[in-house]
Amino acid sequence: MSGIFDDFRREFTKTDNTLVRIILINTVVFLALLLVKVIFTLGQSSEAYVWLIDMLRLPASPREFVVKPWTIITYFFTHEEIFHILFNMLFLYWFGRLVDEYLGSKRLIALYVLGGIAGGIAYMGIYNLLPYFHSQVASSQMLGASAAAFSVAVGASTLLPNYTFNLIFLGPIRIKYIAFFYIVLSLAQSIGPNAGGNLAHLGGAFTGYMFIKLLQNGTDLGKPLYALMEFWSRLFKKRPPMKVTYRQKEVHRTSTFYSAAPSPTSVEMPDQDEIDAILDKISKSGYESLTREEKQKLFKASQQK
Incomplete structure (x- = not known):
């Protein structure tokens, strides 16, 4: 068991490994919640697990969000279902490595975080503004990194639209068509059982597109985030002896x-x-x-x- 933790720690501390770090954070949170769920269920305290998940999910209700504002961040690092996290992390890896190679690790982080935040805002905004969703506001909550992953995917597709992925059974496909397919799919499913998640996808996709277009014109939307990361790094970094x-x-x-x-x-x-x-x-x-x-x-x- 200690070997597994050593492997995780070693991968997390490697340089030029930002994409893997994001995936590892999501994976560790998923595994920790899975373990907690088993423990609480066996201890007949499943309501405690429900409370814990509620503290991480993003609510559609503005009143609930005011009570737990941190959920605008925690929701896109949290998953409960294996196929949900598997798809999101694969999607993130395929497109994220392109962003990392061409734009560097800081901008990969910016696309992921800003896309997740924008997806959450889009989710809450649409649920509260459109009459179709009004009856669902009080009971709706969202989790998962889909919006953040969509931001990275659309960002990569905007930056390198003609880059190709070799897909099983389909052969080489330009990534702009892959991104377009998933955007249309999310739009088509925005009135289904997972309407909130699909609306968040669109918010993340729009953020990824605008981030790259503005960057190409000389405006970097990630600058405030870079400053925050630098401050955070200095705050918790031990000063080595001079x-x-x-x-x-x-x-x-x-x-x-x-x-x-x-x-x-x-x-x-x-x-x-x-x-x-x-x-x-x-x-x-x-x-x-x-x-x-x-x-x-x-x-x-x-x-x-």
């Missing part, structure tokens, strides 16, 4: 929340020869053959068009 010499003092610090890999804003603007060389490499070997720096240079060049 190494003192007769000339200077050296302080070495390591980031604990996200990778410090270069972002597109720190990459120098490539000249036309570099761009042509990158495009030639793509035509010969595909997007996957590009290095992280080449991908970020290509994105940097696209912002100037």
